[in-house]
Amino acid sequence: MNDDIESLIERWLEGLLDSDQQDELAIRLKENPEQMQRFVEANIRHQMLCDVVRGAQVEEDVRKTPSQAQTQDRTQRSTARIFAWASLAACLLVAVSWFFQAGDRLETMEPFLSVAMIQGSTAGELKVGDRLGTQTISIADGLVRLQFDDGVEVTLQGPASYELIAPGRTRLHSGLLTATVPPGAEGFQVDTPTAEVVDLGTAFGIELDAEGASLVSVFDGEVEVTPSSNTTAINKDKTRLVREGEAVRVTNTHELQSSEFDTVAYEKIWPVSSGIAGSTGAFRFAPPWPRPMGLIQSDSDIFVLPEGYAKTLDEPLALNVTLPGQCLVAGDFTPGELPPGTRVKSFLLQFNPVDQRDHTPGPPETVPGPKELKRIVGDITFDRPVLGLIVRGDDLRSSDLRFSVRGGQVPQKGRALELSGTPRDDIVQLSEDRRTVKLDLAAFGFFSDQVRVIVDQSLSK
Amino acid sequence: MLDEDQQILFTRLWTDAQPTVGQYVASLIRDQWAVRDIMQNTSLALLRNFLQYDPSLPFLPWALGVAKFEILGHRRDTARDRMLCDSEFLEHYTQTWAQVAPRINDEAAALRDCVSELQGRPRAIIALRYAEGQTSEVIAAELKLSAANVRTILKRVRETLKQCVEKRMAMSEGSA
Numbered sequence: 142m143n144d145d146i147e148s149l150i151e152r153w154l155e156g157l158l159d160s161d162q163q164d165e166l167a168i169r170l171k172e173n174p175e176q177m178q179r180f181v182e183a184n185i186r187h188q189m190l191c192d193v194v195r196g197a198q199v200e201e202d203v204r205k206t207p208s209q210a211q212t213q214d215r216t217q218r219s220t221a222r223i224f225a226w227a228s229l230a231a232c233l234l235v236a237v238s239w240f241f242q243a244g245d246r247l248e249t250m251e252p253f254l255s256v257a258m259i260q261g262s263t264a265g266e267l268k269v270g271d272r273l274g275t276q277t278i279s280i281a282d283g284l285v286r287l288q289f290d291d292g293v294e295v296t297l298q299g300p301a302s303y304e305l306i307a308p309g310r311t312r313l314h315s316g317l318l319t320a321t322v323p324p325g326a327e328g329f330q331v332d333t334p335t336a337e338v339v340d341l342g343t344a345f346g347i348e349l350d351a352e353g354a355s356l357v358s359v360f361d362g363e364v365e366v367t368p369s370s371n372t373t374a375i376n377k378d379k380t381r382l383v384r385e386g387e388a389v390r391v392t393n394t395h396e397l398q399s400s401e402f403d404t405v406a407y408e409k410i411w412p413v414s415s416g417i418a419g420s421t422g423a424f425r426f427a428p429p430w431p432r433p434m435g436l437i438q439s440d441s442d443i444f445v446l447p448e449g450y451a452k453t454l455d456e457p458l459a460l461n462v463t464l465p466g467q468c469l470v471a472g473d474f475t476p477g478e479l480p481p482g483t484r485v486k487s488f489l490l491q492f493n494p495v496d497q498r499d500h501t502p503g504p505p506e507t508v509p510g511p512k513e514l515k516r517i518v519g520d521i522t523f524d525r526p527v528l529g530l531i532v533r534g535d536d537l538r539s540s541d542l543r544f545s546v547r548g549g550q551v552p553q554k555g556r557a558l559e560l561s562g563t564p565r566d567d568i569v570q571l572s573e574d575r576r577t578v579k580l581d582l583a584a585f586g587f588f589s590d591q592v593r594v595i596v597d598q599s600l601s602k
Numbered sequence: 603m604l605d606e607d608q609q610i611l612f613t614r615l616w617t618d619a620q621p622t623v624g625q626y627v628a629s630l631i632r633d634q635w636a637v638r639d640i641m642q643n644t645s646l647a648l649l650r651n652f653l654q655y656d657p658s659l660p661f662l663p664w665a666l667g668v669a670k671f672e673i674l675g676h677r678r679d680t681a682r683d684r685m686l687c688d689s690e691f692l693e694h695y696t697q698t699w700a701q702v703a704p705r706i707n708d709e710a711a712a713l714r715d716c717v718s719e720l721q722g723r724p725r726a727i728i729a730l731r732y733a734e735g736q737t738s739e740v741i742a743a744e745l746k747l748s749a750a751n752v753r754t755i756l757k758r759v760r761e762t763l764k765q766c767v768e769k770r771m772a773m774s775e776g777s778a
Contacts, residue, residue: 151753155737155738156632156737157737163685166685167685167688167691170691170694170695171688171690171691171694174694174698177694177695177698178698178702180695180698181695181698181699181702182702182706184629184699185625185629185699185702185703185706185707186706186760187629187732188625188626188628188629189625189706189707189709189710189713190713190717190728190732190760190763191628191732191733191735192621192625192710193710193713193714193717193732194717194728194729194732194733195732195733196714197714197717197718197729197733198729198733253722289722290721290722291720291721291722291724291725292721293722308721308722308723309722309723309726310723324758324762325719325720325724325759325762326721326722326723326724327723327724327754327755327758327759328722328723328724328727328747328751328755329722329723330723337746339747339751341751341754341755341758342758365748365751367748380748380751455769455772455773481773
């Protein structure tokens with residue numbers, strides 16, 4: 142019933158209701174003040190959006206005007222110079238028309254993304270921090286992560302060829318990629334030789350195989366996959382909505398088939414796609430697709446669990462370690478607070494040894510036996526600066542609800558770092574360049590160790 | 603004739619109410635030129651009849667009532683004529699608008715900030731839908747998407763904007 146009225150209201154706002162439907166809507170609204178209220182509210186919001194979006198368009202036009210004036214000015218100046226140099230009118234014509242063409246090209250080349258990371262790649266002239274616009278990227282090997290200005294992140298695994306057409310519109314000619322599309326950037330599109338993949342707010346991967354088929358796997362949310370036909374027309378009636386944990390294959394004859402969801406092909410790409418530049422020692426990566434994170438246990442590894450999309454803080458976030466250096470005892474903490482509006486991504490580093498006391502009746506021990514204490518060391522390096530760490534139990538708990546999307550909060554007990562400087566305690570260190578976190582941890586029984594790492598994700602403007 | 607104080611009072615009240623009344627008229631009349639005519643006539647009618655306005659009552663409901671009367675005298679909008687012919691519906695609609703609008707209109711500044719943060723395809727789609735008034739079908743054809751897909755994206759973008767506005771409103775209340 143509610144969906145029904147929402148859909149009627151939406152269609153009314155689009156001017157799509159016929160006379161009978163308008164009569165039906167008017168009768169319902171007159172009889173039901175609550176629905177009338179929703180109807181009026183939808184109309185007010187619609188009109189406000191019209192005003193605001195029109196205003197934004199006008200502002201944008203005004204902003205563009207000075208640069209056009211500048212172009213004209215530069216044109217006039219170059220024209221004057223050409224007059225001085227050449228007596229041939231033809232020369233002037235050629236020069237001026239070239240200038241305008243170059244101007245047009247500049248307009249379409251306006252950058253809309255940055256290179257965020259390159260790993261083990263001979264990526265030609267690409268460098269981290271490069272701003273890119275419309276162009277095709279070809280990499281022979283390794284991995285390249287791209288950060289679009291609207292928050293979309295794409296990671297390519299070479300050999301690959303990827304065309305940047307416009308903000309929100311790209312084409313994978315060959316290779317493998319993953320894309321993460323945060324709320325507000327829905328509609329991001331990747332074309333392949335056989336399909337169009339439109340994102341509806343998700344994380345997904347596309348693999349092009351040697352036969353030219355496209356395999357689309359959805360890690361989170363949903364995407365719309367449409368086989369492209371040999372002609373330019375699109376087979377809209379063949380569009381399929383693919384959800385989390387599903388995969389489809391679009392063959393080189395443009396047939397859309399269900400496929401087994403298998404993430405093996407993405408094992409290599411995903412640490413980079415999550416923003417991790419490298420690691421040594423005990424770090425292991427839990428895949429970013431559906432998994433029971435809290436059940437991950439290992440005696441020899443620290444698991445890295447990325448916690449959802451990058452997000453903008455809506456309230457201050459308390460951190461326990463905000464400055465480079467080593468923390469042996471709680472007194473070494475450098476507490477601080479990130480202000481609202483900071484764009485961050487959270488990673489949970491979890492050492493959760495296999496609990497050998499599962500079958501022991503009675504309350505858990507609080508002092509480890511000599512063989513039960515596990516010590517584990519590793520470095521992890523992020524591709525953006527670490528703004529701070531959360532290691533205190535209370536702060537881990539209070540930040541769970543803000544970052545932990547699905548189950549990272551397990552286990553709940555005894556997960557804070559033990560920092561009192563004794564040999565069976567933990568050590569955490571943030572490097573001078575703020576990119577690397579070093580952990581030296583001890584854990585036993587059901588007591589695990591967790592560190593929440595808050596990484597800067599500010600966007601280029 | 604209005605004396606100087608009355609003119610000042612009228613100017614102040616009408617300047618505040620005009621955007622809301624304009625949105626009300628635009629919500630019922632599709633033709634932009636007709637909206638302009640109706641708003642001009644409404645302004646004149648309000649000015650001429652300002653002496654009948656009771657300053658102890660809120661101005662907006664009175665202004666909306668006058669605008670409703672002008673709309674009825676100017677029925678050119680065929681697409682929405684059915685609803686406009688229903689005087690009982692129009693009466694309910696106008697009264698509800700007067701109640702709801704003051705609460706929502708406070709969000710305009712926050713909404714402006716939130717819209718300015720949108721980029722890429724969502725921004726292109728809201729520009730086509732709200733600045734140019736295109737339907738989802740037309741936008742879909744232009745961007746080579748399905749109309750259902752455009753509606754889904756619009757719905758999510760509105761939801762994103764709503765959350766953004768709520769956060770900003772909460773922040774500004776907190777700092778106020």
